[in-house]
Amino acid sequence: MKVWAPWMAVLFVVVAALFVGTVGQQEPTPTERAQSVASTIRCPTCDSQAVSSSDTPSAQAVRSLITDRIEAGDSDEAIRDYVDSRYPGQNLLLDPAGSGFGGLVWALPVIMVVVAVAGLVVRFGSYGGVSRTASAADRDLVAAAQQASEDDA
Amino acid sequence: MTDAVTDVENDVEAAPRSRAVRWAAASVGVVMALLVVMLLTSKNADDQPSASPVLGQSAPALGGAALIGEPFDIGTNDRWLVVNFFATWCVPCVQEHPQLRLLQEDMAATGQARVVSVVYGDKAEAVKVFFEENGGEWTVLDADDGRTALDWGVAKVPESFLVAPTGIVVERFQGGVVAADVRQLIDRYEVEGS
Numbered sequence: 357m358k359v360w361a362p363w364m365a366v367l368f369v370v371v372a373a374l375f376v377g378t379v380g381q382q383e384p385t386p387t388e389r390a391q392s393v394a395s396t397i398r399c400p401t402c403d404s405q406a407v408s409s410s411d412t413p414s415a416q417a418v419r420s421l422i423t424d425r426i427e428a429g430d431s432d433e434a435i436r437d438y439v440d441s442r443y444p445g446q447n448l449l450l451d452p453a454g455s456g457f458g459g460l461v462w463a464l465p466v467i468m469v470v471v472a473v474a475g476l477v478v479r480f481g482s483y484g485g486v487s488r489t490a491s492a493a494d495r496d497l498v499a500a501a502q503q504a505s506e507d508d509a
Numbered sequence: 510m511t512d513a514v515t516d517v518e519n520d521v522e523a524a525p526r527s528r529a530v531r532w533a534a535a536s537v538g539v540v541m542a543l544l545v546v547m548l549l550t551s552k553n554a555d556d557q558p559s560a561s562p563v564l565g566q567s568a569p570a571l572g573g574a575a576l577i578g579e580p581f582d583i584g585t586n587d588r589w590l591v592v593n594f595f596a597t598w599c600v601p602c603v604q605e606h607p608q609l610r611l612l613q614e615d616m617a618a619t620g621q622a623r624v625v626s627v628v629y630g631d632k633a634e635a636v637k638v639f640f641e642e643n644g645g646e647w648t649v650l651d652a653d654d655g656r657t658a659l660d661w662g663v664a665k666v667p668e669s670f671l672v673a674p675t676g677i678v679v680e681r682f683q684g685g686v687v688a689a690d691v692r693q694l695i696d697r698y699e700v701e702g703s
Contacts, residue, residue, distance in 0.1 A: 400664035413596075413630025414664045417655025442662045444560040 390422045393432050396451045397422075400443050406450060562662045563670065563678045568592070569660040571625065573650035576633050577640055581625050581648045583676070589622035589695050590672040591686065594663045596631040597639040602667040605685030606643050612688040613647050622695060628652040629666045673698065 384392070394408035399415040407418045418439055425435045440448050490498075563569060571583050571592065583590070593609060595602040609624055616622035624647040628636050636649060650657070661670065671680035671694060680694055 413652070413655045414659070416630075417659040420654040420656055421659055439659070442562050442659055443664060444562055444662075 386423075386426050389426055389432065390419070393422050393426075393435055394419055396449065397436060397439055398446075398448045398450050400446065400448060561678075561681045564681050566678060567676045568670070568672045568678050569657070571627060571650055572657050572660075573627060573653035576628065576636055576649045576651050578646065578648035581650065583625075583672070586623075586672075586676070587674050588620065589616070589674060591622065591624045591669055591691060592661070592672060593624060593626045593669040593686070594629045594658055594661070594666050595626055596629045596666050597635045598631060599629075599666045601685050603639075603643075605667050606645065608686055608688045609647075610643075610645050612686070612691055613645065615688065616692065616695075617647070622691075623647065625650065627657050629658050629663065630655060671695070673702075 391408060395406045397407045397418060399405050399407050399410035399412055399418070401412050401414045402410050405415075407415045407422075421439065422435055425438070436449055568583055568590075571581060575581060591609070591612060593605075595605070597603065609626070612622070613624045617624070626647065626649045628649065628651055630652060633651060640649065652658075658664070665683070667682075667685050669682040669686045670678050671682070671691060673679050679698060682691075
């Protein structure tokens with residue numbers, strides 16, 4: 357029971373933090389949503405600048421579209437997909453897609469962590485619990501060695 | 510004696526550990542090699558004409574208000590249509606202008622085709638001055654915040670589209686248009702269509 361107490365405390369803190377981080381947040385305002393969507397779309401005429409931080413006509417057009425579509429009640433994902441569909445093959449989405457081949461980008465780190473933890477558990481799990489008791493042969497070996505060093509001295 | 514014992518123990522442990530290390534190194538190596546192959550084989554987006562979302566589809570609306578000429582509704586249009594996106598600050602657009610004039614003068618007279626320009630990232634005053642100085646009598650639509658260009662998938666001007674009387678976008682011209690080429694295309698499509 358005592359051994360598990362700190363672990364329970366850690367678990368409680370993690371769960372509480374996740375709960376506050378996901379559920380406890382206020383609904384973002386339309387402006388905040390527009391800003392966050394704009395920061396995930398690359399400006400069509402720039403190399404790697406987000407629409408939110410570019411002043412080119414193409415970026416202004418995308419910002420105007422985002423504002424209107426949010427007002428019309430579209431989801432962030434639908435807006436992103438529409439802009440991406442207008443410029444095929446240009447990879448306008450700065451956040452890779454959550455599904456398909458692009459989904460690997462999100463899944464691989466999680467898989468790596470799981471594999472790493474599993475590897476550590478397998479490797480170090482065998483260390484604990486196994487108590488080694490000296491056998492009669494070990495004692496004889498030690499006794500012989502001690503005898504030998506005493507003889508040398 | 511004691512040294513010999515630890516050495517034996519190390520050897521016993523070293524075998525599986527080095528095998529694991531070899532596996533890890535090999536898999537990392539394979540992943541790296543795959544990445545290099547992917548980078549080498551992936552095409553550079555700038556090297557190829559980018560795909561258009563409107564080609565072969567019915568033309569998206571032209572939303573901007575008319576800056577010059579009569580208001581235009583693409584829904585009721587029954588002629589061949591050249592939709593031209595341009596800006597007065599864009600040098601190739603200025604160079605393209607005489608070709609558009611040629612096209613309009615030649616084909617609007619017969620009622621076969623018409624030109625509609627859409628301003629891209631430019632001020633209304635600049636456009637009006639430009640048309641006064643360089644001529645051109647066709648409908649010019651306001652930039653509409655670039656929304657029309659976005660719907661048409663336009664990011665770089667000049668860019669033009671040829672829209673059939675049926676309302677389907679049949680050609681895309683990235684860069685300036687040449688009047689003779691457009692005329693030839695229309696003739697070819699009309700022969701194919703009839």
